[in-house]
Amino acid sequence: MWLYKLSEKLKPFSWGFAILAVAVMALIPQVAANSAYLTFNLAMVCIYIIVTAGLDILFGYSGQISLGQAGFYAVGAYVSAMLSLYTSIPVLLCIFIGAFASSIIGGAFAYPASKLVHHFLSMTTIGFGEIARLVFLNGGKVTGGAVGLLNIPGLKIGPLNLSSKQTFYYFILILAVLVLIMKRNLINSRLGRSFIAIRENQDASAAFGINVPITRTVAFMISTFLAGLGGACYAHLVRFISPETFTFDLSSMFLIMLLLGGKGSTMGCVLGVFIMTFGMEALQSFGRYRMLIYGIILLVVLFVIPMGITGKLSDYIEEQKEKIKAGEAGGAEKEGGDRA
């Protein structure tokens, strides 16, 4: 009971909490002792939030699973890195061109794949992830081959130099916050409802005017845009990329972040990303056994809390709410009975 009551009391302040959380995240690099290490990890958290938010739109809302997000993340990273290395296009623009490139490739891939369902779609996305990695690995001088690309320039907006990790972190933080707000707006809109409708019932969706393949493709393009955006930010944060970063492991980590935190909610992906990023840092000493631990986490999550942490919590709160309502209704009936 207390959890429901608490959630009701806190509801009016949810925006306040969000602002507070962002403020804390903004302050940490200024006050923390081990600040460089922490800032880098927080920047990675923001990047992962962007990618996971995209994956949530795809998987949590429109019900399509992608196990190839690392491939789109790589497209964003490589396109933005190559443009900023080989042309004089400003880095800010490169980042967004990278994201758009990822989105367009995503669309070209998704339209034919949108006719596939369930595990067939996820199979093809695994394929895409591998193809993307191999293209970058064997791209010769242009992509830097196995060595990758070095000395990627940092972000400069006009006179503003945001190329240090510390300052670039603030750029990514703002980006992540904007992405979460826009995601929320998107879900509470006509288009967002059509994503959910397709997840829930495709026949009924089509009967009410939703063009199912096109809408599924749009969801895919939004998610690959965000994957590309995250990848581009990564390239300019670390300033060095190589194909070995963008493996299937990364794709599955994005998915675990989403599943652990809880798909279909704003808080879900944020929570999952924090736990996984800092959890994995803590498990660094396990070296090659880390993947084994990933796997165990995934299995435990799927068996114990298939809806993720936030899904489990909201189910629990919903249950309590119903109990309270039923209790009130029962009480009212009793009163009526007494009067009669």
Next chain:
Amino acid sequence: MNENILTVDHIVMQFGGLKALNDVSFNIERGEVHALIGPNGSGKTTMFNVISHVLEPTSGEVFLDGESLKKTKKYAVNRLGIARTFQHVSLFSNMTVEENIMCGRYSNTHQGILGAIFKTPAERREEEEIRQRARDEMKFVGLDDVADTKAKKLPYGDQRLLEIARALASDPKLLMLDEPAAGMNPSEKEHLGSLIRQVQAKGISVLIIEHDMKLAMSISQSVTVLDHGIRIAEGTPEEIQNNDKVIEAYLGKKV
């Protein structure tokens, strides 16, 4: 203006060796409630699926308001003015009652991705209109006190009403109801009957598949009877009730 809202013209629907519909034709007059009846497996739902373009007929054509639907895409049928419910309840189960009806408004609204992510004033206005319309339809079918309940948590009869509300939200010219009374108790059936009369009073034509003869005969002005994919009779409810072929199809041959 065409006198017939819907014309079904020599429809044949063949699944392999089985002719589910064999040269079926009938008209629905503007503003009438038209019942489609027949024993199980006579092709009624197949007919519905052909009209709403879920199935492509082997031959024949369907005309809505005089316009052929042959070239229309599956998802565009609703925009032209046909809304339907399903024999097996097909709601968006994890959405609330209100959100389900809001989805019914999809074809009549047009805000896209930019309006959505930037919450433009035009988008907000449209959302408010959609929400208001959803409230109106909820009130109309009597679900306004469960607006925030998830569709899957509703009792069966209410789920059927929700399907009707969602269909009405799209401003159809023709409302197609596939066994709306299935699983309803007598008082719910009575409520449904009066709802259908009110829908008709709004000027919406209705095509209804119904097994409950009392309900079907009391609300409809004309009836088409199918048996084994063939149209065996058409007429007013009185004519149908006294038609030997119909009685034979339902009860078997006289000995």
